[in-house]
Amino acid sequence: MPISEKxxxxxxxxxxxxxxxxxxWSLLIxxxxxxxxxxxxxxxxxxxxxxxxxxxxxxxxxENQILERVPxxxxxxxxxxxxxTKGKELMxxxxxxxxxxDRWIFGENSEPVIFMDKEHNEPIEKIKxxxxxxxxxxxxxxxxVPGPGSTPESKKRIEEMHRRLSSNGGA
Amino acid sequence: MPISEKxxxxxxxxxxxxxxxxxxWSLLIxxxxxxxxxxxxxxxxxxxxxxxxxxxxxxxxxENQILERVPxxxxxxxxxxxxxTKGKELMxxxxxxxxxxDRWIFGENSEPVIFMDKEHNEPIEKIKxxxxxxxxxxxxxxxxVPGPGSTPESKKRIEEMHRRLSSNGGA
DNA sequence: GCTAAAAGTTTTATTATAAAACTAAGTGGA
DNA sequence: TCCACTTAGTTTTATAATAAAACTTTTAGC
Numbered sequence: 001m002p003i004s005e006k007x008x009x010x011x012x013x014x015x016x017x018x019x020x021x022x023x024x025w026s027l028l029i030x031x032x033x034x035x036x037x038x039x040x041x042x043x044x045x046x047x048x049x050x051x052x053x054x055x056x057x058x059x060x061x062x063e064n065q066i067l068e069r070v071p072x073x074x075x076x077x078x079x080x081x082x083x084x085t086k087g088k089e090l091m092x093x094x095x096x097x098x099x100x101x102d103r104w105i106f107g108e109n110s111e112p113v114i115f116m117d118k119e120h121n122e123p124i125e126k127i128k129x130x131x132x133x134x135x136x137x138x139x140x141x142x143x144x145v146p147g148p149g150s151t152p153e154s155k156k157r158i159e160e161m162h163r164r165l166s167s168n169g170g171a
Numbered sequence: 172m173p174i175s176e177k178x179x180x181x182x183x184x185x186x187x188x189x190x191x192x193x194x195x196w197s198l199l200i201x202x203x204x205x206x207x208x209x210x211x212x213x214x215x216x217x218x219x220x221x222x223x224x225x226x227x228x229x230x231x232x233x234e235n236q237i238l239e240r241v242p243x244x245x246x247x248x249x250x251x252x253x254x255x256t257k258g259k260e261l262m263x264x265x266x267x268x269x270x271x272x273d274r275w276i277f278g279e280n281s282e283p284v285i286f287m288d289k290e291h292n293e294p295i296e297k298i299k300x301x302x303x304x305x306x307x308x309x310x311x312x313x314x315x316v317p318g319p320g321s322t323p324e325s326k327k328r329i330e331e332m333h334r335r336l337s338s339n340g341g342a
Numbered sequence: 343g344c345t346a347a348a349a350g351t352t353t354t355a356t357t358a359t360a361a362a363a364c365t366a367a368g369t370g371g372a
Numbered sequence: 373t374c375c376a377c378t379t380a381g382t383t384t385t386a387t388a389a390t391a392a393a394a395c396t397t398t399t400a401g402c
Contacts, residue, residue, distance in 0.1 A: 013283040014202055014265065017272035024359075027193070031185055034310070036335030040380050050360045055381060078368065078379070086275045088310040092298050093267045094185065095313075100264060101188035102318075104257045110320035112184040113329070117302040118314045125301040127263050131288040132296060139205070139259040142266075143289045147273075149281035158284070164207030195390075211349050221391045226350060249348070249399070 020064045021090065025049050025057050027097075030083070030090055033067065038080040066090070096127045191235045192261065196220050196228050198268075201254070201261055204238065209251035237261070267298045 021027055025047060032046055044054055058081055061067040066087035069079045095115055102111040115124045129137045143162070146155045192198055196218065203217055215225055229252055232238040237258035240250045266286055273282040286295045300308045314333070317326045 013269055013272060015199055016276055017268050018198060027189060028186055035332040053359060090271060091310045092300055093264065093271060095300055096264045096267050097188050098184055100261060101184060105187055106320050111318035112320040112325055113315045114318040116314050116316050117308060118312050120302065122303050124308060125303060127298060129263050129266055130296040131291065132293050137288060137295060139262045141289050143287050144284050145287050147282035147285040149277050149283045154283055161206040224390060
């Protein structure tokens with residue numbers, strides 16, 4: 001993996017996630033898993049991914065507990081790859097990515113797929129950034145502050161960022 | 172880019188997005204842009220990215236209209252990179268990724284950064300998948316159907332997926 | 343006009359990915 | 373039980389992407 005901002009927690013906040021799921025095929029493998037694909041050969045034929053790369057990605061996703069290798073049935077030596085809870089909770093990321101693509105690549109009324117509320121059989125809401133009061137926030141209405149996992153350096157970095165944004169009108 | 176599922180719209184739905192923003196450093200560049208970084212040298216020093224790669228990524232992000240090259244001031248030949256509306260609308264993706272990392276990598280109370288509602292100075296809500304009725308949906312309560320941009324093949328693929336999931340109890 | 347920084351290019355080395363052939367173990371049927 | 377087929381990989385070799393570092397060219401400030 002090329003991307004390694006070892007320095008401060010501020011930077012690790014996203015880059016560490018990307019080290020786990022940001023590689024080439026990882027998110028596509030996760031998507032297939034959401035859609036019921038669980039076996040090596042199925043991943044391979046659905047994605048057209050090289051088998052050695054698939055091996056490496058599955059291994060890594062398992063190491064990071066996004067997928068879990070489980071025996072096909074009681075005591076079998078052959079296994080399949082199932083999403084863990086950790087993996088399933090990537091759903092919002094996947095949907096947010098898809099909806100962004102629907103809006104900006106495919107266009108408002110040509111989405112290839114629509115996500116549905118299974119129980120009520122109706123499309124889900126667009127994913128939004130909401131305030132604690134339930135109001136839809138636009139990018140410029142959002143800022144960032146150091147969390148409990150911050151360090152002096154990351155605080156400094158956030159300071160710097162605030163200076164930058166305020167001297168700028170918030171681009 | 173290695174990932175190219177040219178086939179059906181179903182697959183393009185996410186993989187096409189990943190072709191635009193899924194490469195190595197792209198999302199980190201976009202994150203920096205959100206945080207007020209706009210100049211080549213700043214991106215470079217903040218991220219520690221190789222300069223030739225930065226050049227390539229900035230070029231691609233501009234080509235895809237996520238960033239925009241604008242002159243530093245009226246008529247200047249030197250320029251900076253600003254997020255377009257299209258780029259800014261990646262905010263939910265970035266936040267969803269960050270929040271997933273906060274929960275599953277850093278742990279519930281050691282987030283490096285917290286996203287805030289600027290106006291009210293309070294943390295934003297967690298990003299969720301909501302039904303049209305405003306109810307928080309869990310992964311297994313979500314399904315997918317062909318959209319207006321689907322084709323016979325993608326419909327077939329979705330059929331297949333439904334069979335798979337129903338024969339399986341919805342993993 | 344001089345100096346330093348800003349924004350890239352170019353070159354070379356390293357690493358990741360792809361394609362295809364190969365292997366070993368499990369499975370299903372005669 | 374044995375044979376053929378599938379599954380789940382590994383290995384090898386070729387190709388492409390990325391990194392590091394040095395080099396070039398503007399350009400802003402003094």
